[in-house]
Amino acid sequence: MLTSQRKRELMDVLRRDGRIVATQMSVELGVSEDTIRRDLRELAKEGLLQRVHGGALPTSPALADxxxxxxxxxxxxxxxxxxxxxxxxxxxxxxxxxxxxxxxxxxxxxxxxxxxxxxxxxxxxxxxxxxxxxxxxxxxxxxxxxxxxxxxxxxxxxxxxxxxxxxxxxxxxxxxxxxxxxxxxxxxxxxxxxxxxxxxxxxxxxxxxxxxxxxxxxxxxxxxxxxxxxxxxxxxxxxxxxxxxxxxxxx
Structure with a gap:
């Protein structure tokens, strides 16, 4: 699965479940936890989610000025x-x-x-x-x-x-x-x-x-x-x- 496809899947899970669990997603997508964590870091840099221990949560639009x-x-x-x-x-x-x-x-x-x-x-x-x-x-x-x-x-x-x-x-x-x-x-x-x-x-x-x-x-x-x-x-x-x-x- 391409990186862009994984990221779309991660964002779909975040919208659906309200959270991402890295261990669970590594199994579902057939990749290592390190790969999932790297994807989450990149998505966080784009402001699309907030990384937390073990995965990620939705970021808040209230962080705007x-x-x-x-x-x-x-x-x-x-x-x-x-x-x-x-x-x-x-x-x-x-x-x-x-x-x-x-x-x-x-x-x-x-x-x-x-x-x-x-x-x-x-x-x-x-x-x-x-x-x-x-x-x-x-x-x-x-x-x-x-x-x-x-x-x-x-x-x-x-x-x-x-x-x-x-x-x-x-x-x-x-x-x-x-x-x-x-x-x-x-x-x-x-x-x-x-x-x-x-x-x-x-x-x-x-x-x-x-x-x-x-x-x-x-x-x-x-x-x-x-x-x-x-x-x-x-x-x-x-x-x-x-x-x-x-x-x-x-x-």
């Missing part, structure tokens, strides 16, 4: 934002991540809500200018332009001084086995720190992020309290999280 992500599933993100905003109670201190879905959360908050929002996102802070009763605490650091968020040692040091009620986390990938992930090492570290500094972590996951993987793991699924998902999410995709005891909110 901020401007491109604004065009992905905007209706899902607006609905998720409204559902998440309803969880914020007066007087709470909440971490709010950067990103397009968290922007929708801020836009859905009641104008007269009294609360404190801590964020490392300049764009989220600017959105909060329309909420005069919300105290805004900006976390400093180096600006990561791809996601328009601050990262680095200064950001982590500031997070360590805060204990929040809830962290609303944005991610690029959600997978029951691979966990929560994003596309930048330092950004993953900031998200992990906010998760550890909050009593509860709620993940905002639009449809394109589900059952995908990204290069940098944030935390495993056991570290979060709940996920806000689109109402159109299939029962098959939701069941693994329900089995883990994670609260799911359909938006």
């Amino acid at each position: 901020f401007a491109a992500r604004q065009q992905i599933t905007p209706d899902d993100k607006a609905a998720i934002g409204r559902a998440a905003a309803a969880m914020v109670q007066p007087g709470q201190v909440v971490f709010v991540d950067g990103g397009t879905t968290c922007t929708q959360l801020i836009r859905a908050l009641p104008r007269q809500l009294r609360a404190t929002v801590v964020t490392h996102s300049p764009s989220i802070a600017m959105e909060l200018m329309a909420h005069p009763e919300i105290e805004v605490i900006m976390l400093g650091g180096r600006l990561f332009r791809h996601s328009i968020v601050n990262v680095g040692a200064a950001t982590l040091e500031a997070i360590a001084q805060i204990r929040a009620d809830t962290y609303f986390m944005g991610v690029t990938s959600v997978h029951p086995e691979a966990g929560l992930a994003t596309g930048d090492f330092e950004e993953a570290g900031v998200k992990r720190a906010m998760c550890q500094a909050a009593a509860d972590t709620i993940v905002l996951a639009s449809s394109e992020k589900l059952a995908t993987a990204s290069p940098y793991r944030i935390v495993g699924m056991s570290e979060i309290s709940g996920i806000v998902l689109p109402a159109t999410t299939s029962p098959e995709l939701m069941q693994p999280y329900l089995d883990m005891g994670i609260a799911l909110t359909l938006a």
Whole structure:
């Protein structure tokens, strides 16, 4: 079988099964595991999948830059934002991540809500200018332009001084086995720190992020309290999280 034919077969399996197991594919295609791993490396370089131990998972379209992500599933993100905003109670201190879905959360908050929002996102802070009763605490650091968020040692040091009620986390990938992930090492570290500094972590996951993987793991699924998902999410995709005891909110 030609290399191009193997790669087409691998991508067909990934679309059908949601994962590739290298040992299984080496048997099915009659080639060595090294050959399958080489094919997976080349497909990963093309951005077509995310390699993981033993095989590969679908990559996330949410790895695109901020401007491109604004065009992905905007209706899902607006609905998720409204559902998440309803969880914020007066007087709470909440971490709010950067990103397009968290922007929708801020836009859905009641104008007269009294609360404190801590964020490392300049764009989220600017959105909060329309909420005069919300105290805004900006976390400093180096600006990561791809996601328009601050990262680095200064950001982590500031997070360590805060204990929040809830962290609303944005991610690029959600997978029951691979966990929560994003596309930048330092950004993953900031998200992990906010998760550890909050009593509860709620993940905002639009449809394109589900059952995908990204290069940098944030935390495993056991570290979060709940996920806000689109109402159109299939029962098959939701069941693994329900089995883990994670609260799911359909938006």
